Amino acid sequence: MRVTAKDVLRWIEPLIYGRHSRRACVALLLIVTAGLLGQAVQIRPDADFEKTIPLDHPYMQVFRQYQAEFGGANTVLISLQQDKGDIYNEQFLTALKQATEEVTFVHGIDRAHTSSIFTRNVRFIEVVDGGFAAGDVVPANYSPTPEMFGLVRSNVGKAGLVGNLVSRDQSGALIATEVVENDPLTGKKTDLVQVAHDLEDRVRGRYASQTKYLYRLKAAAPPFEANEVVAESFSAPGWLHSFKHYAASKTLPDESQIQRDFSGRELKVEQVKNPDYNPAIAVHIIGFTKVIGDVSDASLQVMMFFALTVIGTMLALWWYLGSLRLALLPLGCSLVAVIWEFGLLHLFGYGIDPFAIMVPFLVLAVSTSHGVQYVNTWADQVIGGQNGFDASLATFRRLFIPGSIALLTNVAGFLTISLVPIGSIRDMSANACLGMLAVIVTNKIMMPVWLSYLGVTNVDAFRSKRIARINAGDKYWRFLSGVTEKPVAITLITLSLIVLSVSWFVQDRRIIGDAQLGVPELRPDSVYNKDVADIASNYSIGADILKIIAEDDAGNCVQYRTLEQIDQFIWHMRNTEGVTSARGFTSATRQAYQGMSEMNPKFGVVPRNSNVLVLVNRGIATNTGLLNFDCSAMPLFFFTANHKAGTIEHVIDTAKRLNQSNAEDFYKTYPDSNPAYCAEKKALRDGLGQRHVQQDHLTAKLRADGVSEDAIAADKRIVDGFAAIETDKAKLADQTKACPVNFAIGTGNVGVMAATNEVVESKELPVILWVYAVIIVLVLTSYRSFAALLVICIPLFMVSIFANALMAVLGIGLKVATLPVVALAVGIGVDYGIYIYDLLQDKVLREGKPLREAYTETLRQTGKAVIFTGICLAGGVFAWLFSGLQFQRDMGLLLVFMFTANMLGAVLLSPAYCRFLLRRKS
Template identity: 30%
Template sequence: MNGIVRRLEALLFGHRAAVLVAIGVLTAVMAYFALQLRMDAGFEKQMPIGHEYIQTFRKYSGDLFGANRLTVVVKPRQGTIWTRPALTRLYDVTQAVLFLPNIDRLGVQSLWTPNSFVNEITEEGFRAEPLIDGTISAPSLTDDVIAKIRRSTSDGGFIGTLVSRDQTSAMITAELDEYDRAGNKLDYVAYNRLLEEKLRSKFEDKDFEIQIIGFAKQVGDIADGASSVLVFCAIALVLTALAVFWYCHSVRFTVLPILCSLTSLVWQFGTLRLLGFGLDPLAVLVPFLVFAIGVSHGVQQINYITRELAHGRTAMQAARHSFTGLLVPGTLALVTAFVSFVTLVIVPIPMVRELAITASIGVAYKIVTNLVMLPMLASWFNVSKAYAERALARHEARSRWLRTLAAVARPRNALIATVLTVLLLGAAMFESRDRVVGTVAPGAPELAADARFNRDALSISKNYDIGLDWLTVVFEAAPESCENVAIGAYQDDFAWAMQDVPGVISINGFSSLMRTYNLGYNEGNPKMSAVPIDSGNYAALATEIGRMRGYMRKDCSMTAVHLFLADHKATTIAGVIRAVEQFRHANPSKDVKIRLASGNAGVLAAINDEVERSERPMLLYVYVTIMILVLLAYRDVRAVIACCLPLTVATFVGYWFMKELEIGLTVATLPVMVLAVGIGVDYAFYIYNRLHAHMAEGQNIVQAMENALLEVGMATIFTAITLAIGVSTWAFSALKFQADMGKLLAFMFLVNLVMAMTALPALAVVLERLFPRRSAVRASKLMSH
């Protein structure tokens, strides 16, 4: 292996100019394509492939309420909705929604649409009439007409659904099709601007407020907030540059690692465009995560080069020594980070798989830009003797206080540190055992609590009974089952059982409508508020219910119950899912099969389920990869334990941190935990590589570890603190998920630093004492100077 690295060094540095020109040309080409990259969000690509809930969702998508809904509320700033100006404004907004692109017009519902009707009990029996007759227009509204509409709305049970409980606002709901008839995908970012232009800007004024929520609005607001992501990333970049300059006192060595990391970023964006991908708003932070990995490796290179310069090497010699000394540990670390991101593809969610490809491409390019391009560019530098002397003085000054930290490698201290590490692992595993997979707060978790979307969502949830989040439970039966009264009775029992489940605020379904219709057909007799047991009457009522969308198929082979939830927090959804499964298990039926689940809560439940199911196998694959790479590099089981145990501790401490700060494990936070492993591996490989180099020179484990920490400890500490400070500025972002990511990343950078500088050397020393080597370390294993 050492010979291969030497030959590669000779080849590349023997043709420096040609290699760098080729890199420059590639960068220019990729920059052209990178400039064409656009935001690309999608509701469909959030759905787990093959999940039971998503299969139910797709099978009955034409019969049930769509999960990709748009909700618009018209709210007078003073007074109630029962005025001519307010109802006129509601009519105008309803018409505007009807003519929005990608709207399923049959699915639009408000007081003004013909699918909103009241079931009236008259002397002749049961009669269904629209809330607002088709002959009535906005100009023809009179006090008597408005009074009749108000009465019909109340009689029809629409107070709390289409009209707020306090009757100060009215709702319009619509369902979005992600693809138009030509098969063109909806641009959610552009659609959000259209909603603002056609609805909010046009109809909101000093007299009326327009509230808009839904997936399209949420993703659009996140994309708009992505501009702040760029601002904070730029701030982090500037802080990183200033810190690197303080570290090396050279503008050239400051620009070099940042330039190389940005080069791989350009390649990454260009490749995504060539592959036909866009950049999902929820994955917009991933490129910076990859950039952070590049900076980490870049600083190690600068540390190595300046150390070589301080010992009298020329720029060419220092660069070549850096290349050969760090190529293997750097490649091993980047391969591990690459595998870490690639393992995200086991999560069967298209958005996560796209994110995995995005991140792994960026990491793969780091091998070229940070391990090859950087030292080759540095070899062209003309470094003065004075700079080399100052570099040596700084190195000696830093080494003095690092010696105190390196004392952790002494046997007694190492034993204490190892015991503390094991105790910390136990505490972290215990405290993180009930961490939440999914969102932990109501509203859009990606946006700040005071964001307009979340303010609108909170206002609507407070004033309407149906809730913004619903779980649809499907009841399957044989075809042509409209005379099977057992279906309605079974579903009625289910609805009663679900009423007291925490988080369920209301229930509406086939059986509840059956009760309402039976009551109406029997002159309002309270005793008749029941599911009929007569098959003829049952079938007649089913025909009436079949006129409405969202509750059944025409042949009664599918009927549905909608459970409207207080919020979409993971704990709420999980509790309701458990209750449904318990009922299904405890009350089997030969006529009916209960299927989970549709509605937006059903989609979220499927996402949470897949994230939780995939997380442990994914981490297992990552750790197996690390173990294999460490074994290949060092042929030593002790190295595997010393490198992997600190990473494990850092991972569980990170989960503990997430639990305490109420950050759920979601498709947005999952890459951060993967990155934490990647950063920790960087530190581990660089430290262990120097440890083996010194042991190969004949030093004992304590001396070798102290020298390794003195050589790469400063770069490790500097990198972690610099990156932590940079991302900590994200805490001030308007996007909550960026603020949470900033806190989590800063914490994970520092935890991995502490583990690398204390637990790793302590474990290495303790294991060496417990299991002494039978033979000396061979230098040929190391590919290092």
């Protein structure tokens, strides 16, 4: 049975326009909107590091396998830099010690992976009478004396920290730390924004702010007394102070501690002079968590841009429609759609990802686009003599089908980006789909209902003003309809094909990943990117680090065969273009052996004798981060010059090639081993690692659900998991043949970026193809015409290629933030083509009018709304070009281009193709 458009209208129309159902519809819409508004106001930012990475990628399997032992990729570096002189003085070392302690006790920081010259995991090894001596770089009995400063300087040299934790000119020092993904006690996600704010306030603010802010209780709250200081900060509380909460703790006489949160309304703020203010020390902070904090801090600016877009759209609609009431209607429905979007997001357990800030703009844009079409057609019906109800009904019958097709195409297009296996992109997909579902309701139900109640007080004045506007544009529409004439159509199509050919070749220069130094999310002149430049210029390490795990049998860190492979791998990687420095277990072995030999350069090698290796390596503890507890895994650290896509690709390709060549050389040297045996052994090792990961995640989930530790230990899944781990361990212990060291790529932020870039590159084409596949199916289903398919889709395809070429020319990399823009903008662009083609083919095929005449009338009725909407939407996102967020500027530039290009494609190219594809029925 064939279902036609008339059948659909016959089913839906009574639900909206029936005498009783219309009132019920209004009541239901008001109730749902009120309920979703209550949900929307509860939505919160949702910044999650794991959502930005493809967890199923092989690199990320390695990342998760060793995250507990060697930390993750969410590294933060804090640099304290003196303006002159070296660090070996009381003022600087006191500040560094204080900053290290502050960082260590920030909630969410992994204390086990925090390092500075003041932490116990930073040590040196030296040869003394009777053997080796190891010690902390800064002794436990540190006191600010000239003799101690000299000792610290000597220990820094012995530990090889110059260029690493101490700047190359020794005028500054680093604190390197990592942020935990989940609170180990509660299992809840770490609030990355709060961690960033704490680091900014408690480290940079301590030395950069002349003022200290004390928060005193207004009234007693036992055991806290009135006027007692319960919190302090170095940054101004701001206008949101009353809405903030401050954590306070107090030690009771029985040595127990009590903790309590106070709202800003319970506290008064006192400003005092900051005793730690030191303009001679500059603080620089970099890392993913700090990026998230800076992006979130710019959210107020994003809201300002949103408000400007709303106001600008309202003024443009007022001018275009000639009525404030009509202008407020599509805008009001669009804002309701955004409210529904946020409400549905919270209802389904989502938050707002800082990198998904464009989605509410797109929802507003799509809703406004359809709203303008609806109100424009309604107004034309009114000036034709119909009342508000009849005009709304006629408009509904005219636009419901093509509008619904366009919106369903949007939903399907947005749904396809969920093919990318990255949490933040899938959340963005869900966000956009929920927004589009809201638009369907607000534009296809709410808008018609409200228009059916809307009347025009002075019909004659409205009609004369409207007709004057229509007539004023007639000469432009008649001129523009010339694109349907054969010579003009041929010229336009030829020019577009020439541009397409050039763009097709230019798009190959587009970069997958980041295309600039620093982070592309923030502007080059931002504080963060200046911090990146400062750390890069003073240290041989930075936030851009690739950790490669050298995997072998347990205890093999005293086997020359193993260490020689690792040492060779480090040497080759150190000499790879893009790698600034490298270190690993054998770096410490070489240093210790050379020290054992009175620093003779000839002994700066890995000793071959296993007994010597036992002696040399016994001082290298697991807390150095250079090996795990049984020495079956040793991380190798490679610091890269930057995280540009080209650098990452070259370094990763080199690592893969070296791992393969190492295995080939090993099998030639040790014929007893073979690739099949070693592949089976590696699979067993990887499986064991993944079992540990599953156990850790299950334990964290149970903790987050409030399950007690005893209940967790007794949980059958936990018990069975540990039994399986023991079984796998026994199987692995039986694998006694030697195998080559496996250099597993995977952790560090460079490993994460490499995995992300590979996933984005591999999924881009499927995503775009699925978007077009959905469009093709819906267009063919609706119009049953290949002519319709070509007229609507050819301009869309061209704009996609033009956008790729634009990204290549402007150096905008294809990555997590930009891939959805390309896919989503295609979904929006199809609206223009459908509205133009639907009316044009109706006038040509059904009414039998000549093409140029039909297109003149199409422009007069629908085309003008398409042009207005395209210009209005492009103008709305044009303000993004002035944003403090670089990725918002990039997205704004792409959207301005795609909104404008899609509008021009629908208005100019589609009718040009109609000249050759659309034929009147005889």
